[in-house]
Amino acid sequence: MALIINEEQQMLKSSVKEFLKERSPIAQLRHLRDTKDSTGYDKALWTEMANMGWVALNIPVAYGGLDFGYTGLGQVLEETGRTLTASPLVSTVLLSATAINLGGNLLQKEAVLPYIAAGDLIVAFALEEGRHHHPTNISxxxxxxxxxxxxxxxxxxxxxxxxxxxxxxAANTDDGVELFLVDTNTEGITTERVISMDSRNYANIQFDNVFVSENATLAEYESGAALLERTLDIGRIGLAAEMLGGIQETFDRTVAYLKEREQFGVKIGSFQALQHRAAHLFCEIELCKSIVIKALKAIDDNSDDLPRLASLAKAKLGQTYQLVSNEGIQVFGGIGMTDEEEIGFFIKRARVVQRMLGDSNYHLDKLARMKGI
Amino acid sequence: MIATKTDVKTFRGEVTTWLEENYPASLRQPISSYKDFFWGGRNQEDVTDDLKLWFNRCYEKGWVVPHWEKKYGGGGLTLKENTIIAEEMSKIGARAPLQSFGVSMLGPALLKFGSEEQKMKYLNEITSGKIRWVQGYSEPGAGSDLAGLQTKAEDKGDHYLVNGQKIWTSFGDKGDWIFALVRTHPDRPKHHGISFLLIDMATEGVSTRPIKLISGVSVFTETFFDNVKVPKENLVGTEGEGWTIAKYLLTHERQMIGGIGDAHKPTPLTQIAGEKVGLTNGILSDTLLRSKIMNFEMNEALLEMTIERAIDEAKAGNDAGALSSLFKYVATEQNKTRYELKMEMEGFDGLEWESEASKNGALPREFLRTKANTIEGGTSEVMLNIISKRILGLPSR
Structure with a gap:
């Protein structure tokens, strides 16, 4: 298992990069924010991405997908992280399609996966209940x-x-936690949209005596709890890939600014105090690249080591995105504090994505428990 | 030559069998100091019979340096075969047959820059354990600014006359020969006036003085050159262009200090923390220490993966050369953290300096030694300078 991407994956990455640079720069997210778009994402863009197959990479060919693997999906996520593209890629493709593909029966897969692959169906993953990620304690x-x-x-x-x-x-039955596939228009569901600091969209969803048939459980995995944990680990690694894109973009912009901004008659990048901070970030980012590629490949290899790798990835990338986004603002100085300068969009996304599916503290604690301390 | 997967398996099997039959039982103990290795050379002290036996068996087999050519005393094996031997030795905790700056530092430099006569003579002396080499780089006035070195070598026709002083010569008092950077052209810009010279330390005018460190031990010396006559043929490469060799060699030194490719992986701190600190409901009782340990172990795991990735990138033909500064910086900072955490875990036991229980303060002395990791072979700050200039392209003042 070489820790590099192959030629096909590299080609995919390059075409996604080109496409998003053109179609979904940060200005696009700003536009969605400022026009108070009711969906919070660009539906036309999503359709285009679907037409190119990018939302079907982890879906089997039998269900209209490309069966291209998670290492490939990781490249798309990384590029959306660079442009902060608002899309249902994480909720629908990374989390929900994964859960259904792993735990759904034939009928459930036929009813959902081809439509996700075509870009026609949005499926959200309803897990969290409190302030903090706590997937083993569901009420x-x-x-x-x-x-x-x-x-x-x-x-x-x-x-x-x-x-x-x-x-x-995710809900508790008498036999433990199970994942249920539910239509959002089922009676008893109340959805409240919440706009978060990264200008993306989240919802608080109330379930009052919502009836679902016994065929609604994703029951083909060894247990509901195991399906949830596996889906979450894959989700954590995918999020880490997105974070890697955001981290690199923040860093690239910061280094470019160091070479451009002048004070005291010289480029500020000539100051050793700033050079060393940039060089340190470079080292941290190289470590990040290694764990992300290692973990993505482990998904495709169906590795038993996935829980450890997922927690390492989410812990390290969370810390590094936090560090690099803080340093980015500091280097940009006053201008970095303005809404007009785009560097601020990254610190906002960094904080949101840090919280999703367990923050660095959660995962370091989880790793410690795995080691018996 | 191994070409197929079956060949690899066969070769690996042969290595395992040979090691099983030839690695002395008495050496299957953890290594506690540099004295647990065979270093070769003219002044061998404290060398156990089994260390010598292990070396001799490897030498006969050509496995002291398996991937050097046979005419140089190596085994004529490929890098792949060399890796397999290293992996199998690591599995049984076997120590290297010869611990040697000749193998890790001078050898690679000679292979790249030396004449055939020099390679034949010096590489054979290294692999046979006959000559122990030391390094003469730093000077009192030339540390991080290594290229500012002042030890001079004057051209006297058939020989150079060397005068000056080196410092931080590892095992200078135990070495036989020294590879030294000297100034042959004081009139040229500083990077272009340096030459790479091989000097027999038995020559009249060479003397050493040990330096006592904060750990209480003296593994370094000052080395003095007082009108030392060095034959012209001892010059390696082109006169005045020794800095190129020095830089090449420094990358090897940095890998060594960073422990890259070390067969002996230290025990993970998570494995010993419970016993040292205690558990409360299955959680380490000191929760602040627990979080420091986990941050440390996370970075350890990621550093290992980054080394793996760099090898894969290199195999795929992608340029990973720039990463050697990163490895030196990250690995040495990590090693310092490891020892800070070990000290925290040991509590009062880690403070004992002279007692049998503490093996004469082995831990606090090792802990103090690690402080040099981020100084020797280029400080962390120099590594960050290299990264910011050569990789990130940040401007100079």
Whole structure:
């Protein structure tokens, strides 16, 4: 398992980069924000991405996908991280398609995956309930009812929940946690859109006696809890790939500014105090690249080491995105504090994505528990 | 020559069997100091019979430096085969047959810049363990600014006359020969007046004086040259262009200090923390220390993956050369952190300086030694300078 991408993956990465640079620069996110767009993403862009197959890379050919693997999807995520492209890629493709592909039965896969692959269906992943990521402590209940279950509880921070056609809901049954595939227009579901600091969209979703049939569970994996954990680990690695893109873009912009900005009659990049900070960031980013490629390849190899690699990836990338976005603002100085300068968009995304699917503290703690301390 | 997967398997099997039969049982102990290695040379002290036996067996097999050509005393094996031997030795905790700056530093420089006569003579003396080499780079006035060195070598027709002083010569008092940077052209710009010279330390006028360190040991010396006559044929490469050789060699030194490619992986701190500090409900009792340990171990894992990635990039033909400064910087900063954390874990036990239980303060002395990791072979600050200028292209003042 060489820690480099192959030629096909490199070609994919290059074409995504070119496309997003043209079609989805930061100005696009600013536009969605300033026009208070009701969906929070560019539907036409999403359709174009689907037409090129980029939202179907992890979906099997039998269900309309390309079966190109997660290392490939990781390259797309990385590039969307560079441009901060607002799209349902994480919620629908990275998390939901993964869960359905791993745990769904034939009918569920046929009913959902081809439509995700075509860009026609948005599926959100409803997991979180409190202030902090705590996937082993779920309060939402699924109580057995004639022919199905009744869902009750409240979910928060559901990415793209306000525009989703379907939800995957983690809820507790008498036999432990299960994932349920639910239509958002089912009676008893109340969705409240929340605009977050990164100008992306999340939802708080209330479930009051929401009836779902017994065929709604994703029951083909060894257990609901195991399916949730595997899906989350894949999601964490995918998010880390997105973060790697954001980190590199922030760093590239910062280094470019060091070479351009003049004070005291010289380029500020000639000051050793700033050079050493930039060089340190460079080292941290090289470490980040290694864990991201290692973890992406481990998904494609169906590795048993995935929990460790996922936590390493999410912990390190979270810390580094935080560091590089802070240093970026500091180097840009006063201008970095203005809304007009784009560097500020990265610190906002850094903080949001840090919280999603467990922050660095959560994952270092998880790693420590794996080691028995 | 191994070409197929079957060949690799066969070769690996042969290596395992040979090691099983030839690696002395008494050496299957953890290494506690440099004295646990065979260093070769004229003045061998404290060398156990088994260390000598292990060296001799490897020498006969050509495995002291398996990938050097046979005519130089190597095994004539490929780098791939060399790696397999190293991997299999690492698996059983076998130590290198010869610990030698000749192998790790001078050898690569001679192979690239030396004449055939020099290679034949000096490489054979290295692999046979006959000559122990030391390095003469730093001077009292030339540390980070190494190219400012002042030790001079005057052209006297058939020989150079060397005068000056070196410092931080590792094992200078135990070495036989020294490879030294000297100034042959004081009139030229400083990087272009330096030559790379091989000097027999038994020559009249060479003397050393040990330097006692904060750890209480003296592994370094000052080395003095007082009208030392060095034959002209001891010059390596072109006169005045020794800086090129010095830079090439420094990358090898940096890898060595960074422990890159070390067969002996240190025990993860997560494995010993529980015993040293105690657990409360399965969680390390000192939770602040726990988070420091996890940050450290995270970076350890990532550094290892980065080395793996750099090798894969190099194999794929991508340029990974610029990363050697990164490895030196990250690995040495990590090693310092490792020892800070070990000291924290040991508590009062880690303070004992002279006691049997502490093996005469092995931990605090090692801890103090690690402080030099980010100084020797180019300081962390020099590494960051290199990265910011050569990789990031930031402007000079």
């Amino acid at each position: 939402t209940t699924a109580t057995g009812k004639k022919g199905g279950y009744s869902l009750n509880g409240k979910k928060v921070a559901v990415m793209d929940g306000h525009v989703a056609d379907k939800l995957i809901v």
